[in-house]
Amino acid sequence: MPQRSMREQIVEAAIEQFHERGFNGAGVKDITDAAGVPKGSLYNHFDSKELLAVEAMRRYGASRRLEELARGPGAPLERLRQHFEFLRDEAVGYDLRRGCLLGNFGAEVADHNEQIRAVVGAGFTRWRDTIANVLRQAQAEGTVRAESDADTMAGFVLGAWEGALIVTRSRRTDEPLQAFFAIVFDQLLH
Amino acid sequence: MPQRSMREQIVEAAIEQFHERGFNGAGVKDITDAAGVPKGSLYNHFDSKELLAVEAMRRYGASRRLEELARGPGAPLERLRQHFEFLRDEAVGYDLRRGCLLGNFGAEVADHNEQIRAVVGAGFTRWRDTIANVLRQAQAEGTVRAESDADTMAGFVLGAWEGALIVTRSRRTDEPLQAFFAIVFDQLLH
Numbered sequence: 001m002p003q004r005s006m007r008e009q010i011v012e013a014a015i016e017q018f019h020e021r022g023f024n025g026a027g028v029k030d031i032t033d034a035a036g037v038p039k040g041s042l043y044n045h046f047d048s049k050e051l052l053a054v055e056a057m058r059r060y061g062a063s064r065r066l067e068e069l070a071r072g073p074g075a076p077l078e079r080l081r082q083h084f085e086f087l088r089d090e091a092v093g094y095d096l097r098r099g100c101l102l103g104n105f106g107a108e109v110a111d112h113n114e115q116i117r118a119v120v121g122a123g124f125t126r127w128r129d130t131i132a133n134v135l136r137q138a139q140a141e142g143t144v145r146a147e148s149d150a151d152t153m154a155g156f157v158l159g160a161w162e163g164a165l166i167v168t169r170s171r172r173t174d175e176p177l178q179a180f181f182a183i184v185f186d187q188l189l190h
Numbered sequence: 191m192p193q194r195s196m197r198e199q200i201v202e203a204a205i206e207q208f209h210e211r212g213f214n215g216a217g218v219k220d221i222t223d224a225a226g227v228p229k230g231s232l233y234n235h236f237d238s239k240e241l242l243a244v245e246a247m248r249r250y251g252a253s254r255r256l257e258e259l260a261r262g263p264g265a266p267l268e269r270l271r272q273h274f275e276f277l278r279d280e281a282v283g284y285d286l287r288r289g290c291l292l293g294n295f296g297a298e299v300a301d302h303n304e305q306i307r308a309v310v311g312a313g314f315t316r317w318r319d320t321i322a323n324v325l326r327q328a329q330a331e332g333t334v335r336a337e338s339d340a341d342t343m344a345g346f347v348l349g350a351w352e353g354a355l356i357v358t359r360s361r362r363t364d365e366p367l368q369a370f371f372a373i374v375f376d377q378l379l380h
Contacts, residue, residue, distance in 0.1 A: 022298045024214035097301045103353070106360035107297035108212045111287045121361040128357075148377070155357070156369040160346065163293070163353025167318075167345070170296035171311040179346040187338070187378065 007045045009035040014056045019098045023053060023109045023116070050115050053105065057116075060101045061123050066130050076137035077144065081185055084161060088177050096168050103162040128155050135189075144189050157184055197235045199225040204246045209288045213243060213299045213306070240305050243295065247306075250291045251313050256320050266327035267334065271375055274351060278367050286358050292317075293352040318344050325379075334379050347374055 013035035017026035028049060032039045046052040065072075069083040091098070098104075102123045110117040132154035138144035160183075164176040203225035207216035218239060222229045236242040259273040281288070288294075292313045300307040322344035328334035350373075354366040 020301060022212070022214060024212060025299070025302065099297055102360070103356050104297045106356045107289055107294045109215070110356075110360045111210060112215065117360060117362070124357050124360055149372075152369045152372055155366050156350065156354075156373040159353035159357045159366045159370065160350040161353060162356055163349035163351060164346075166293050166296045166300075166352050166356075167314050167349045170292070170300045170307055170314055172307070176345050176349045179342045180349065182339075182342055183346040183378070188373070 006035075006037055006041060009037060010042055010045055010052070011055055011059055014052050015060055015101065018053060018056055019101050019104065023049075023105060023113075050113060053116055054119050057101060057105065057119050057123060061126075064127070066127065069134060070130050075143065076134045076141065077185075077189060080131065080134050080138075080189070081181075084181070084184075087161070088174075088181075091165060091168065091177065092174065096172060096174060099165045099169050100162060103165060106162075107166070124158065128158050131157060138189070153188070157188075160184065196225075196227055196231060199227060200232055200235055200242070201245055201249055204242050205250055205291065208243060208246055209291050209294065213239075213295060213303075240303060243306055244309050247291060247295065247309050247313060251316075254317070256317065259324060260320050265333065266324045266331065267375075267379060270321065270324050270328075270379070271371075274371070274374075277351070278364075278371075281355060281358065281367065282364065286362060286364060289355045289359050290352060293355060296352075297356070314348065318348050321347060328379070343378070347378075350374065 014031050017031045017034055028042055029039050032042050069079055072079055102120050105116055106120045132150040135150040139146045164180040167176040204221050207221045207224055218232055219229050222232050259269055262269055292310050295306055296310045322340040325340040329336045354370040357366040
């Protein structure tokens with residue numbers, strides 16, 4: 001079905017372009033050029049660039065392996081480490097560029113586009129909740145201290161990850177990612 | 191000296207506009223309108239929007255109170271807490287909007303503008319180094335454990351702050367800022 005395929009191509013290209021250039025920096029023509037489709041075709045599939053960004057975030061979120069984090073095999077703390085190792089390897093694979101699409105949109109357009117802000121915010125909340133559940137499982141089996149509030153810790157770890165990506169990208173060194181693993185897994189969650 | 195005054199007005203307006211709209215979202219006309227000066231006058235003072243952004247970051251960095259953090263009165267750990275309380279109160283004063291200008295530029299344009307990336311990266315490095323020195327002072331007086339590597343911890347804390355701001359802004363709740371203080375000052379640095 002070529003109709004569906006063109007939509008797919010546009011969404012895939014949008015994820016790349018938004019990631020690399022930002023919401024305002026990635027023009028409709030950048031996206032359709034990258035998708036190899038005529039410029040006007042974007043609006044046959046999406047009423048606005050905002051709605052395309054929302055779909056890009058949905059697709060990006062689905063690739064974050066939150067299901068494996070929540071329910072995959074392995075001990076809870078090991079799953080959490082593997083989750084962030086997967087994200088780190090992805091960042092390293094892109095030469096420490098790009099950052100996280102949610103964080104990028106959050107930093108660039110959250111204040112000026114309520115539609116995008118709401119989707120970014122919901123994405124962060126879902127992610128935080130998934131991490132918190134894993135921490136509660138780890139607390140139940142005694143691998144994380146029971147006194148720590150799992151929601152607070154999960155929110156902190158998520159923020160620390162998002163910030164580490166931004167500093168890594170700006171300083172062009174993986175030091176902040178290394179510091180994330182050293183502090184979170186060797187000091188905080190022990 | 192009206193010449194100097196117009197430059198000041200442009201830089202002040204640029205800090206506001208870049209903060210609120212991002213680098214690509216803040217047009218030259220947005221900035222000159224906010225400054226109350228003719229559009230063409232910007233290029234009498236800055237050769238490019240990039241150079242204006244560099245000057246905006248320099249000015250923004252100078253307002254971060256790094257001098258007080260490094261050398262101000264008070265015990266090292268107390269100075270560190272006051273530093274982040276100052277930044278938190280500023281964020282709360284802006285209704286949790288705006289984030290950090292360095293982090294915003296890092297997330298939006300680091301990959302596509304080497305000039306801006308280098309200034310953001312240097313700003314983060316200087317900030318990290320200042321925090322690390324304070325942590326070493328705290329270690330020397332025994333208020334922070336001596337086993338922790340001060341550079342690693344400082345880089346981690348800086349990233350955690352930047353990420354907390356982005357999640358706070360996207361979720362429109364100060365929970366991530368509260369989590370930052372709870373974890374950093376009650377669990378990590380004790």
